[in-house]
Amino acid sequence: GENVEQHPSTLSVQEGDSAVIKCTYSDSASNYFPWYKQELGKRPQLIIDIRSNVGEKKDQRIAVTLNKTAKHFSLHITETQPEDSAVYFCAARRNFGNEKLTFGTGTRLTIIP
Amino acid sequence: DAGVIQSPRHEVTEMGQEVTLRCKPISGHDYLFWYRQTMMRGLELLIYFNNNVPIDDSGMPEDRFSAKMPNASFSTLKIQPSEPRDSAVYFCASSSTGTGVPNEQYFGPGTRLTVT
Numbered sequence: 001g002e003n004v005e006q007h008p009s010t011l012s013v014q015e016g017d018s019a020v021i022k023c024t025y026s027d028s029a030s031n032y033f034p035w036y037k038q039e040l041g042k043r044p045q046l047i048i049d050i051r052s053n054v055g056e057k058k059d060q061r062i063a064v065t066l067n068k069t070a071k072h073f074s075l076h077i078t079e080t081q082p083e084d085s086a087v088y089f090c091a092a093r094r095n096f097g098n099e100k101l102t103f104g105t106g107t108r109l110t111i112i113p
Numbered sequence: 114d115a116g117v118i119q120s121p122r123h124e125v126t127e128m129g130q131e132v133t134l135r136c137k138p139i140s141g142h143d144y145l146f147w148y149r150q151t152m153m154r155g156l157e158l159l160i161y162f163n164n165n166v167p168i169d170d171s172g173m174p175e176d177r178f179s180a181k182m183p184n185a186s187f188s189t190l191k192i193q194p195s196e197p198r199d200s201a202v203y204f205c206a207s208s209s210t211g212t213g214v215p216n217e218q219y220f221g222p223g224t225r226l227t228v229t
Binding site for chain 2: 034042043044045046049089099100101102103104105106
């Protein structure tokens with residue numbers, strides 16, 4: 001089955017700086033890669049996703065890049081703000097025939113004011 | 114839509130007792146997922162359903178756990194008998210497939226289970 005590894009497990013950055021979280025996956029058939037943000041005591045919520053026919057996707061301060069050859073994808077947050085502090089999870093899934101999402105172990109991001 | 118609804122939000126029970134967690138997916142969604150989240154093991158998929166039929170229950174830890182989906186608007190996750198190591202936050206999520214492309218999984222608020 002799919003295995004998703006996520007690094008780093010914790011990350012602290014100064015407010016205004018950029019943060020990068022990286023994930024690798026094992027199943028070459030995976031072609032959907034969402035990122036979820038989970039604030040303390042809350043539910044995971046989708047913040048951005050990317051499909052395998054796209055190398056990069058951007059939404060305001062958040063961007064995700066995908067390298068299918070190397071089987072890794074990354075989340076980039078620019079101009080970080082205190083409200084970006086949360087746990088971020090990457091995930092991978094095949095689009096068809098299997099709706100199962102395999103999650104990474106999470107990255108606790110702390111923005112230092 | 115009210116989103117995915119879970120009940121109870123908090124459950125405290127003694128070891129050996131039966132626990133039933135409930136979930137109402139978003140109307141029209143045809144996939145329903147049960148996850149367990151702990152500090153040690155992260156977010157684990159326990160089981161998921163498509164059109165009320167269990168598709169993959171390989172994540173169910175043992176026979177003490179069972180899940181049902183009797184109709185499109187209701188699912189239960191039951192633990193019998195419960196043990197302290199079952200203490201975790203249990204999330205239900207749902208998604209829909211439109212035009213053959215899967216969409217976002219929407220998570221419920223979770224049930225925090227404590228087994229003493």
